[in-house]
Amino acid sequence: MDAPSGWIIFACSIAFASASFFEVRYPSVVVSAETGGNLTIAAGPNGGNIYMTPGDRGTVFIGRTDMLKLFQIVNSQPPVWGQKAPYGTLGTFLGGQAVSLQLTAMDPEGTSLHYEKISGALPPGVFLDRASGLLNGTAPDVDATYEFGIRVMDEQGKYADQTFTIDTRERDQCRSSPCKNGGSCTDDMGTFSCSCRTGYGGKTCTISCASESVGVANNLKTIPDAQMAGHYSFGGSDHKAYEGRLNSPTGWIGENTNSWFQVDLGNPRKVYAVATQGYSATFNLLTFQLQCSLNGNTFSDVNGLNGTAAVFDGSGTSFNTVTKQTLPVPDLCRYIRFVPKTWTNSHPGFRVEIYACEDF
Ligand SMILES: [Ca+2]
Ligand SMILES: [Ca+2]
Known part of the structure; x- marks a missing residue:
């Protein structure tokens, strides 16, 4: 090709002197008919074929339809x-x-x-x-x-x-034996529950109830001041009921055997043990009893195994010694009262902690 940008226009355009062309417009070849004119490509009779061969990566369009793609879709099998x-x-x-x-x-x-x-x-x-x-x-x-x-x-x-x-x-949540210390497991939808043996509590019975302080102690104070009360308290400003906390620098002092010191646990819990300290060498606690209530009005004695009110030992004149006492029979209480019975001097004085589990 020595005239690459030129047109070679064949005779039809000359014959009709208008818009039908067979054009070689480098590098394309254009065949076009004039207005209303058809373009007919006809192979010869007896098996003459028409071949259209697009170039490498090329395709064949009719209008705007990519014919190779159309054939692909038509021929495509579903997955x-x-x-x-x-x-x-x-x-x-x-x-x-x-x-x-x-x-x-x-x-x-x-x-x-x-x-x-x-x-x-x-x-x-x-x-x-x-x-x-x-x-x-x-x-x-x-x-x-x-x-x-x-x-x-x-x-x-x-x-x-x-x-x-x-x-x-649904999985058997008891399969892994989640309940400790001999607790028995009940499977549920997506969860389990433990029935703990006496003395143990918590979701998986890992809490030893006799060691689970409710937080009366001065360093814990989970039980707020307002949940501590004293009846027949000995006069004076430095031994109010809210000072009857284990390891408090002061303590509560009662008047006589009609006095009691009360802690509201806030909700019913099974009480397993209590601890006491005296107030001082003078105001201390030799023995006491416990009373328990669910409503704050009706109290019953915490009994020993013989069914009568149990008497517990305090630490007496060794007043700073923490003396822990386990209840013979754990008792469900919201309110628990310490009732002083004997002491060495004029008035009973003491500080307390209570050990209990939520009642599952
Ligand atoms: Ca397919
Ligand atoms: Ca389950």
Whole structure:
């Protein structure tokens, strides 16, 4: 070609002297008809073929339609599921178990696929990765069968639907023996409860109730001042009821055997033990009794094993010694009263802590 940008116009344009052309317009070739004119390409009779061969990576357009792509779509086969029967279960999972399930499908043409949930419900906590077809997550802790439809679609929009199920089973939360110290376990939906042996408390019976202070002690003060009361208190400003806390620098001082010192636990708890200290060498506690109430009005004695009011020892003149006493029979109390019985001098004086568990 020695005139690459030139036009070579063939005779038809000369013959009709208007707009029908066979043009070589480098590097393209253009065949066009004039207004209302048809373009006919006809092969010869007896098996004459018409060949259109686009170039490498090229295609054939009619109007704006890419014919090769159209043929591809027409000829494309829908994807084929790898998983077998419809309504096939993908597996059974225990509550809390990891779920990782690969849905498998392939396109006969090898185009890439994407996955879509079109019906039903996946188990809560399990999700579909639409690009990979991976079902991923954690099984819910319920007895259930989840049925759902998944559509897999190829790049040509051809698709295949499949229905699946996933079964989940509520886990036996008692399997791992969560209840300690001889507690017995009751399984529940997604959880468990422990029935603890006497002396133990807490969700898993790990609390030793006789060591579980309710927080009267001066360094804890979980029990607020307002929940501490004294009856027939000895006069004076430095030994109010709210000072009757274990290891307080002062303490509570009573008047006589009609006096009592009371702690409101705020809610009923099973009381297992109490501890006392005296107030001083002068105001101390030799022996005392305990009373218990759920309503703050009606009190009953804390009894010994013989069924009569138990008498407990305080530390007497060794007044700073913490003397801990275990109740012979643990008692459910919201209000607990310390009733001084004997002391060495004019008045009983003491400080306390209480040990109890929430009553499960
Ligand atoms: Ca296909
Ligand atoms: Ca369970």
